[in-house]
Amino acid sequence: MATETKPVLHGYFRSSCSWRVRIAFALKGIEYDQVAVNLIKDGGQQLTEQYKTLNPMQQVPAVEIDGITLSQSLAVIQYIDETRPGPRLLPADPKARAQVRMISDLIASGIQPLQNLAVLQKIGAEKLLWAQHFINRGFQALEPILKQTAGKYCVGNEISMADICLAPQVYNAERFKVDVGQYPTIKRLNETLVEIEAFKLSHPSHQPDTPTDLQA
């Protein structure tokens, strides 16, 4: 497939959904440009009319690629997987693919939306307890599922979209002071993932918009 123009990722260093897309690009070896959308500065740059044309949900990420603009990280990741060479991000076997999507959606629909910025802003003072509640609820469900599906990675021994979702969600859990040690399979998988080059390069602590004091 001809890819004359590099994709552009509009994202934020600390957004777990932006990190998912960065991991996918890195695993596939795809070069891309980044435009920082600071979710905090100026009351939130994702709320501008200009950004709204890229992602009407006024969230990150938004990706310009092959002449279209996509939001929703899992849609972007699967589009990349279906149009680019390199290691596949979903397994070939339909049952394993379904398990990858189940785990990815458990995180992307069942956990992350309940602890993202707009929701926590609406919750107010109770936001830490709220976030911990929903992350723990999700991890309590994820742990027995992963115990059944995991090999070296979330589903068997191949890295997949499920792993791309897991590491950023564990990062969020740690930010919200959830004790990830309660979930031995999640903990073990995450420890493997964060050592992988594509996960390291794309980590929130290494982005062009990472503030100096948060750089690792």
Place this chain on the structure above:
Amino acid sequence: MATETKPVLHGYFRSSCSWRVRIAFALKGIEYDQVAVNLIKDGGQQLTEQYKTLNPMQQVPAVEIDGITLSQSLAVIQYIDETRPGPRLLPADPKARAQVRMISDLIASGIQPLQNLAVLQKIGAEKLLWAQHFINRGFQALEPILKQTAGKYCVGNEISMADICLAPQVYNAERFKVDVGQYPTIKRLNETLVEIEAFKLSHPSHQPDTPTDLQA
């Protein structure tokens, strides 16, 4: 593919995620058995230890199919699509597939999780306003996206997973007294969808567990 045993859908008549799966089965012409999981009765039958083995998130749906148990409706729908004949639920063109997934995820990650039962129970007295807020936020984003992607259906002129997500979300919006008339594209698409046999048969008002007073 050999499918000796009928799939079993564990769901609830009024759950929008259960309805998504019922629409997919109906569009594909797949026979299945239903087991009712009453989300209200006995404090919520999804909370039993027995049900937890089927879906550790303690939500509906859970689907037993081809020897595995899947939760997360979009994972189920895409598994059905990849393993069963019949009209495809995602288009062949990768860009159109990406748009279908973007719209589906906008609903499945961006709207539904914020107005589902467990969250509203935690919100308490303010739950109607909370649900309206997040449904309106989602529909305000969805409307301009659909204006660009829609033909007769959400993406072009073929029914897809995006339509399977849209009609149940509009049903929820109406339950929470959101004025869907504010969103002319959403309204127009939904009016087309609810006239389709597969959407009618699978509608919450026509299920084995629909209470008599809610049957249409």
